[in-house]
Amino acid sequence: xxxxTQPDIHITVSEGASLELRCNYSYGATPYLFWYVQSPGQxxxxxxxxxxxxxxxxxxxGFEAEFKRSQSSFNLRKPSVHWSDAAEYFCAxxxxxxxxxxxxxxxxxxxIKP
Amino acid sequence: xxxxxxxxxxLIKTRGQQVTLSCSPISGHRSVSWYQQTPGQxxxxxxxxxxxxxxxxxxxxxxxxxxxxxxxxxxxxVSTLELGDSALYLCASTLxxxxxxxxxxxxxxxxxx
Numbered sequence: 001x002x003x004x005t006q007p008d009i010h011i012t013v014s015e016g017a018s019l020e021l022r023c024n025y026s027y028g029a030t031p032y033l034f035w036y037v038q039s040p041g042q043x044x045x046x047x048x049x050x051x052x053x054x055x056x057x058x059x060x061x062g063f064e065a066e067f068k069r070s071q072s073s074f075n076l077r078k079p080s081v082h083w084s085d086a087a088e089y090f091c092a093x094x095x096x097x098x099x100x101x102x103x104x105x106x107x108x109x110x111x112i113k114p
Numbered sequence: 115x116x117x118x119x120x121x122x123x124x125l126i127k128t129r130g131q132q133v134t135l136s137c138s139p140i141s142g143h144r145s146v147s148w149y150q151q152t153p154g155q156x157x158x159x160x161x162x163x164x165x166x167x168x169x170x171x172x173x174x175x176x177x178x179x180x181x182x183x184x185x186x187x188x189x190x191x192v193s194t195l196e197l198g199d200s201a202l203y204l205c206a207s208t209l210x211x212x213x214x215x216x217x218x219x220x221x222x223x224x225x226x227x
Contacts, residue, residue, distance in 0.1 A: 036218075043118070043204055043218035090157065101170050102216065106156045 002027050004093050006105035014113045015083055021076040021108050023091030033074040034092040034102065035065055044090060050074065061085070086112045116141065118219035120205050126225045132193040135222045139186050139207030145169070146188040147216070148180060149204040157204075163188055164210050192224075200226045 005024045013019050025031060032051050036044040048059025055067040065076045074091060091105040119138040127133050139146050147170075148160040159172040163182035180190040186207075192199055202221045208214040 034216075041220075041223075043220040044206075045218070046215055049215060101159065101162065104157045104159075 002093070002103050004091055004103050004105040006089075006091055006108045008108045009106070010109045010111060012111040012113055013081055016080050019076075019078045019081045019085070019110070021089050021091075021110070023074045023076065023105055025072050025074065025091075025093045025103075027072075027093055027095065027103075029095040032094045033065070033067060034094075035059065035063070035074070035076050036090045036092065037061075038088045038090065038107075040087070047076070047089075081110075081112055083112045083114065086110055118205055118207050118217050120203075120219035120222050122222060123220065124223045124225075126227060127195050129195055129197060129226055131195050132191060133195060133224060134189055134191045135203055135205075135224075137188045137190075137205030137207075137219060139188070139205075140217055143207035143209055143217075144186055145208045145210035145214075146182055146186065147206045147208075148188070148190045149206065150174075151202040151204055151221070152200075160190065160203075195226045197226050200224060 003026045007022050034049045035047040037047050038044045047063050048057045048065055050057045050067045058064050063078050065074055067074050088107045088109045090107045092102040094102040121136045145164045147162040150158045160174055161168055161180050162170040166182045177193045182188045202223055204221045205219045206216045208216045
């Protein structure tokens with residue numbers, strides 16, 4: 001079955017430290033991959049997306065993600081987090097065969113320690 | 115250009131009532147999707163409309179319905195509200211083809227008492 005797993009429900013990092021949020025997927029077709037961020041009480045904002053080509057994707061707010069087909073992963077990284085990065089992060093997967101729909105991970109809540 | 119606009123942003127309803135939420139997509143977007151978000155269940159897909167036709171449907175009871183108008187604006191309706199319907203309802207719009215970026219509105223917070 002198609003699925004997206006974000007293994008960490010919560011992650012706490014210190015301000016200025018590096019960050020990696022994990023996303024693993026199980027998908028039969030060539031995937032499109034997305035990372036979205038949701039600040040408290042807000043909608044979701046696209047951070048970055050991978051369709052094809054370079055497997056290292058740069059996004060907004062200094063985030064990047066790397067698509068690793070062999071590991072079925074699309075982990076999100078940031079070299080140095082800021083307090084304003086505290087939010088919930090969602091990974092999503094789709095494909096040309098997905099009838100236009102995305103499969104969503106359960107989200108990872110990022111907590112920043114001062 | 116303007117983003118996805120949802121109204122109302124906040125509302126409180128009584129169990130058994132019905133509610134209608136509205137969504138105006140980004141200009142030129144023909145697909146509108148609705149999601150329910152709760153702390154326990156995460157982001158759950160309700161349905162998607164494309165050119166006034168429901169193209170996809172999630173696993174929600176028939177009390178949840180929607181429609182799309184010729185100008186791509188969409189409404190969703192929940193009848194016979196239950197306490198468990200309390201949630202953030204998110205609308206998202208996209209051009210409508212696979213791989214298109216989905217843009218979300220800020221959501222409508224529904225509290226059922």
